[in-house]
Amino acid sequence: MEKLEKLESLREAYGEELSILGEKNKNIVVLDADLSTSTKTDLFGKKFPDRFFNMGISEQSMVSAAAGLSLAGKTVFSSTFAVFLSNTYNVIRQSICYNNVPVNFVVTHSGISLGEDGPTHQILEDVGIMSGLPNMKVIVPVDAVETRRVIDYLSKRRDSPYYVRLTREKFPVLNDSNYDFHEGKSVTFRDGKDITIIAYGIMVSFALKAAEILKNKNIDVRVINMSSIKPIDRDAIVKAAKETGRIVTAEEHSVYNGLGSRVSEIVAENYPVPVKRFGMPDIFGKSGKGMLLFDYFHIGVNDMVKATEEFYKEEFK
Amino acid sequence: MEEDNPNYLAGIAKEIRKKIIEMTYAAKSGHPGGSLSITDVLTVLYFKEMNVDPLKPQDENRDILIMSKGHASPALYATLAVRGYFPENILNGFRSIDSDLEGHVHRGIRGVESSTGSLGQGLGVAVGFAIASKLDKKDNKIYAILGDGEMEEGNIWESLMAANKYHLNNLIAILDRNMIQLDGFTENIMPLGDIGEKVKTFGWDIININGNDIGEVISAIEEAKKSKNKPTMIVANTIKGKGVSYMENNPKYHGAPPKNEDEYNQALMEIGGI
Numbered sequence: 001m002e003k004l005e006k007l008e009s010l011r012e013a014y015g016e017e018l019s020i021l022g023e024k025n026k027n028i029v030v031l032d033a034d035l036s037t038s039t040k041t042d043l044f045g046k047k048f049p050d051r052f053f054n055m056g057i058s059e060q061s062m063v064s065a066a067a068g069l070s071l072a073g074k075t076v077f078s079s080t081f082a083v084f085l086s087n088t089y090n091v092i093r094q095s096i097c098y099n100n101v102p103v104n105f106v107v108t109h110s111g112i113s114l115g116e117d118g119p120t121h122q123i124l125e126d127v128g129i130m131s132g133l134p135n136m137k138v139i140v141p142v143d144a145v146e147t148r149r150v151i152d153y154l155s156k157r158r159d160s161p162y163y164v165r166l167t168r169e170k171f172p173v174l175n176d177s178n179y180d181f182h183e184g185k186s187v188t189f190r191d192g193k194d195i196t197i198i199a200y201g202i203m204v205s206f207a208l209k210a211a212e213i214l215k216n217k218n219i220d221v222r223v224i225n226m227s228s229i230k231p232i233d234r235d236a237i238v239k240a241a242k243e244t245g246r247i248v249t250a251e252e253h254s255v256y257n258g259l260g261s262r263v264s265e266i267v268a269e270n271y272p273v274p275v276k277r278f279g280m281p282d283i284f285g286k287s288g289k290g291m292l293l294f295d296y297f298h299i300g301v302n303d304m305v306k307a308t309e310e311f312y313k314e315e316f317k
Numbered sequence: 318m319e320e321d322n323p324n325y326l327a328g329i330a331k332e333i334r335k336k337i338i339e340m341t342y343a344a345k346s347g348h349p350g351g352s353l354s355i356t357d358v359l360t361v362l363y364f365k366e367m368n369v370d371p372l373k374p375q376d377e378n379r380d381i382l383i384m385s386k387g388h389a390s391p392a393l394y395a396t397l398a399v400r401g402y403f404p405e406n407i408l409n410g411f412r413s414i415d416s417d418l419e420g421h422v423h424r425g426i427r428g429v430e431s432s433t434g435s436l437g438q439g440l441g442v443a444v445g446f447a448i449a450s451k452l453d454k455k456d457n458k459i460y461a462i463l464g465d466g467e468m469e470e471g472n473i474w475e476s477l478m479a480a481n482k483y484h485l486n487n488l489i490a491i492l493d494r495n496m497i498q499l500d501g502f503t504e505n506i507m508p509l510g511d512i513g514e515k516v517k518t519f520g521w522d523i524i525n526i527n528g529n530d531i532g533e534v535i536s537a538i539e540e541a542k543k544s545k546n547k548p549t550m551i552v553a554n555t556i557k558g559k560g561v562s563y564m565e566n567n568p569k570y571h572g573a574p575p576k577n578e579d580e581y582n583q584a585l586m587e588i589g590g591i
Contacts, residue, residue: 061441061475068445094435
């Protein structure tokens with residue numbers, strides 16, 4: 001019997017954690033661009049209206065002002081939907097990353113799990129966009145527990161900008177309540193010796209399910225949650241290459257410029273073994289129930305089982 | 318006080334203009350036109366109106382200046398050097414590989430608050446500083462120097478709205494209205510019209526002045542400082558390339574230094590002695 005999953009919203013965890021941190025830390029300010037009831041920064045805004053700034057549908061001015069507030073010493077969280085933050089790429093590049101000011105961008109509604117809003121809103125390129133920026137760090141929390149830990153961690157740091165990618169849908173809770181986040185470190189949720197699936201976001205849950213199915217086919221799968229994408233856990237990747245010989249990467253993102261690309265680079269440079277990138281091909285999403293779209297695009301659990309099994313059995317010369 | 322003597326400030330402005338010519342000629346690169354147009358404004362700000370101390374560049378109550386038109390780096394760098402933020406001989410390395418003086422305004426330089434160059438971002442950054450000052454109950458002023466071509470950027474209009482919403486009377490934008498952008502005259506490239514009137518409808522106070530008249534610049538800034546609840550934009554009507562006859566009102570010198578030694582010597586001669 002499959003154990004009943006506990007689902008929890010990552011964006012609600014974000015808003016709740018912010019409003020808790022805001023009590024003690026009076027230096028925190030929060031900016032949003034007319035989506036606070038969706039990103040859940042409204043939970044902070046209602047409690048601390050003097051430190052909450054709704055900049056309207058003006059992402060560029062939100063990001064510019066975030067830079068100024070941070071340069072002036074504030075601990076800044078800035079939120080909108082992931083796709084709209086990409087409006088401001090060059091503002092982030094110059095005023096945030098080149099200035100190297102510690103602004104925390106926490107974005108929601110990324111990926112196809114967003115669902116009905118459709119391809120205009122389902123950004124699948126943002127991990128690549130943000131990872132390419134010098135000084136920017138990129139984190140994709142796997143569940144509500146990790147989201148809370150990450151937000152708490154960022155509220156205490158002033159060393160660089162961060163991009164934290166959240167989603168609209170509730171995701172399964174995978175971590176215990178005593179879990180602690182360590183930047184640049186992955187978590188091995190399941191050990192295995194035959195093949196490794198390195199994933200982030202909802203794909204970690206899929207990978208754990210796929211691993212259970214593959215166990216019945218005598219394939220022993222290691223599952224790693226790589227929530228810290230930049231900096232990435234190089235050691236865990238090389239170790240997986242050495243110990244399991246094959247790596248599948250899985251992400252709710254384009255297979256270009258995301259986790260698959262980063263892992264491939266590290267494997268190629270350190271310990272070359274075959275890598276299979278599992279994720280969205282070079283295409284846009286579509287409208288539909290968020291959790292049905294994974295099967296529609298052949299990146300659901302069953303597709304992952306099939307891809308992993310075939311890849312495991314494939315002969316490379 | 319010497320800064321109350323207009324001749325003293327005019328002398329400083331001449332010194333800065335000469336350095337703009339020297340550093341762009343040495344670099345064979347850079348933007349003299351929009352540097353010379355804004356020189357008088359920067360002189361008044363750094364030598365009279367702004368509360369800044371080169372010995373304490375991080376003083377928490379200092380006034381903040383964001384040079385949103387980051388290509389006017391020669392003007393800002395020269396002003397900071399003459400004001401004493403760093404030795405003047407450092408200016409000679411402008412834009413060169415072994416210098417920290419990056420081509421566009423670079424935050425790594427002592428006295429520079431934010432990196433700029435890609436246009437349209439500095440006003441929003443200044444809005445952030447101004448909000449922070451309000452939260453911290455500081456009575457410092459935040460200045461943003463904007464180019465007129467830069468007014469074509471959407472982020473400027475977003476930030477104008479934000480400054481109005483948050484009643485940022487501690488924010489003073491100074492628009493270098495020299496009528497010229499890289500490709501030609503603003504009114505041909507993208508007509509701005511009566512730009513002050515447009516900004517006024519966004520809830521700002523507007524002061525129109527001759528931005529190359531030191532006395533008018535002083536009066537405008539002192540009036541803007543008194544604002545009770547609105548941000549102020551000073552529309553500084555200036556001459557691009559001010560002080561060098563062949564550069565004045567000539568779009569070619571937006572991003573080109575003197576072409577040869579004759580042009581170089583002529584520029585220094587026309588700017589005149591200190």
